[in-house]
Amino acid sequence: xxxxxxxxxxxxxxxxxxxxxxxxxxxxxxxxxxxxxxxxxxxxxxxxxxxxxxxxxxxxxxxxxxxxxxxxxxxxxxxxxxxxxxxxxxxxxxxxxxxxxxxxxxxxxxxxxxxxxxxxxxxxxxxxxxxxxxxxxxxxxxxxxxxx
Ligand code: CA2
Numbered sequence: 677x678x679x680x681x682x683x684x685x686x687x688x689x690x691x692x693x694x695x696x697x698x699x700x701x702x703x704x705x706x707x708x709x710x711x712x713x714x715x716x717x718x719x720x721x722x723x724x725x726x727x728x729x730x731x732x733x734x735x736x737x738x739x740x741x742x743x744x745x746x747x748x749x750x751x752x753x754x755x756x757x758x759x760x761x762x763x764x765x766x767x768x769x770x771x772x773x774x775x776x777x778x779x780x781x782x783x784x785x786x787x788x789x790x791x792x793x794x795x796x797x798x799x800x801x802x803x804x805x806x807x808x809x810x811x812x813x814x815x816x817x818x819x820x821x822x823x824x
Contacts, residue, residue, distance in 0.1 A: 678821060680721055682814065683772075683810055686712045686728040687754030687763075693779075693807075700780050703809045704735045705785040712807065713750060716814040722747070732756060738765045743770040750810065752777045764793040769780045773820050775800035775813040 686706060694705035710726045715752040717724045725746070735756075743748055749772050756763050767774050774797055781804030782789040784800070795801060800816040802809040 677745045679745055681723050681746050682713075682717055682817065683711060683746045683749045683753040684724050684726040684729055685700075685736065685738060685749060685753070688728075688730045688732075688755050688758045689734060690752060691728050691730070701778065702806050709746055709807055709810055712815060713810050713814050717812045717818070720818045721813070722818060732760065732763065736762065739763075739766040739770055744774060746772060747821045748773040748775065750775045750777060751794065751798075752779065752810075753794055757782075757794055758789055761798050763795055767794060768797045771819060774798040775798075775802065775817040777809050777813045778803045779806055779809065780804060804811060 686709065691706050693701055693709065694703055706728055709773035710786065713726070714724045727735065729735050739749065751765055751774060753760065776792065776794050783803070799820050800813055802813040805812060
C-alpha cells in the first residue's frame with residue numbers, strides 16, 4: 677500500500693517569504709505555503725511533513741529520512757537549485773518522485789538562475805506560478821504517485 681505522506685522541503689532564505697521582495701515572491705509567508713500544501717494534500721488523503729532550513733545538511737537528512745515513510749517530495753530548493761550537486765544526489769538517491777517548485781519565473785531572471793541541478797530528477801515542474809504553484813505541484817505529484 678502507498679504511504680500517504682509527502683515531504684515538503686523549502687530551502688535557504690524561504691523563511692523570509694512575506695517579509696521582503698514582495699514584487700518577486702508575493703506577500704504570503706512560509707507558514708501560508710505550508711498550510712496550502714497541507715490543505716491540498718489532505719484533500720487527496722495525504723499528510724505532509726514540512727521542513728525549511730538554511731543549512732544544506734539539514735535538508736539532505738530530511739530527504740534521506742523521507743525514503744522510510746513518504747510517497748514523494750515537493751521541493752523549492754531556493755538558491756541551491758542552481759548550485760547543489762549534493763542536493764540533487766540526495767533526491768536521486770532516495771528514488772522518490774519529486775515535484776520542483778519555483779515561485780518566481782527563474783527563466784525570466786538572471787542567467788545564473790536558468791540552470792537547475794534538480795530539474796532532471798523531478799517528475800513535476802511548476803515554475804513562476806507564485807505561491808499557488810505549490811498547490812499545483814502537490815496535486816500533480818499525487819497524480820503521479822497514484823499513476824494518473
Ligand atoms: O522563485 C523561487 O522560488 C526561487 O527558488 C527562490 C530562491 C531563488 O534563489 C531561486 O532562484 C528561485 C530564493 C529564495 C529567497 O526567498 C526570499 C523570499 C523573500 C525575501 C527574500 C528571499
